[in-house]
Amino acid sequence: MIIKSAQFITSAVKPDQYPPGDLPELAFAGRSNVGKSSLINTLVNRKKLVKTSSTPGKTQLVNFFQINDEISFVDLPGYGYAKVPRAVKKNWGPMIETYLSKRENLLAVLLLLDIRRTPGTEEHSFTAWLQQYGIRCIPVITKADKLSKNRQMQHRAQIAKALSLKSSDILLFSSKSRQGLDEVWQSIEKVISRNAET
Ligand SMILES: Nc1nc2c(ncn2[C@@H]2O[C@H](COP(=O)(O)OP(=O)(O)OP(=O)(O)O)[C@@H](O)[C@H]2O)c(=O)[nH]1
Ligand SMILES: [Mg+2]
Numbered sequence: 001m002i003i004k005s006a007q008f009i010t011s012a013v014k015p016d017q018y019p020p021g022d023l024p025e026l027a028f029a030g031r032s033n034v035g036k037s038s039l040i041n042t043l044v045n046r047k048k049l050v051k052t053s054s055t056p057g058k059t060q061l062v063n064f065f066q067i068n069d070e071i072s073f074v075d076l077p078g079y080g081y082a083k084v085p086r087a088v089k090k091n092w093g094p095m096i097e098t099y100l101s102k103r104e105n106l107l108a109v110l111l112l113l114d115i116r117r118t119p120g121t122e123e124h125s126f127t128a129w130l131q132q133y134g135i136r137c138i139p140v141i142t143k144a145d146k147l148s149k150n151r152q153m154q155h156r157a158q159i160a161k162a163l164s165l166k167s168s169d170i171l172l173f174s175s176k177s178r179q180g181l182d183e184v185w186q187s188i189e190k191v192i193s194r195n196a197e198t
Contacts, residue, residue: 001185004068006044011061013095019064021105024192025072029096030112031122032056032078035142038175039112040065040073043184050075060092062099071192072105079122101133108136108191110184113170115141115155119162127163138187139165145174 009019028036033056040050044067056078063075076099077092100106109130113119130137141159144152152172160167171187173180 001189003044006046006049006065006067009064009066011063013061015102021103023072024107024195025074025103025105026107026188027074027076027109029076029109030078034078034112034114035175036112037075040075042175042178042181062095100135107195108138110138110140112140112142113159115143115147118158123163139170140184141170141172143174144172144179145177
């Protein structure tokens with residue numbers, strides 16, 4: 001994909017604040033601090049399109065971005081971070097679930113997983129929930145640069161096992177080294193072209 005333009009469209013809490021759903025859309029989900037916003041920046045080759053932070057809980061709204069007048073990317077708030085104020089956190093579940101279940105042009109969710117962490121209850125209930133709604137899930141391991149290539153393969157196998165997936169179904173990615181960037185784009189393009197055929 002040649003990136004000609006990438007722009008922030010809007011932030012939303014509820015459906016009447018979403019932009020028109022006339023482009024194929026992909027959403028980025030995962031625990032706080034896993035690297036969702038960084039992945040989007042790396043995909044579009046912009047350092048600061050999306051704000052990132054070493055403090056978890058940076059993204060607190062459903063944020064819409066438009067790439068080339070062709071694709072819509074949605075950066076979701078992360079789940080599972082204790083220090084986000086309870087009042088804010090209470091609204092996240094419904095906000096994310098409403099978005100995922102109501103957005104008709106949503107083609108797939110990229111589920112980001114930290115390479116150093118074995119997926120737990122949150123990931124299980126999230127993948128089960130996606131399946132129930134028939135939403136395609138693309139698992140992506142982030143921060144691969146933190147481990148050697150050998151250890152990357154080992155950790156991917158563990159993560160795959162924990163999620164009952166095949167290792168080869170999970171992409172290894174790093175926004176730091178840009179490892180896996182082409183593969184992530186390929187998955188996105190595959191989902192979009194498959195959708196265009198139907
Ligand atoms: N080493 C390394 N650090 C990364 C990578 N991706 C993200 N980070 C760092 O991890 C921290 C969190 O990144 P974000 O992209 O803001 O994470 P997020 O998932 O959007 O977090 P929330 O918005 O809080 O849910 C930042 O300090 C990033 O620089 C990566 O591939 N490798
Ligand atoms: Mg973020």
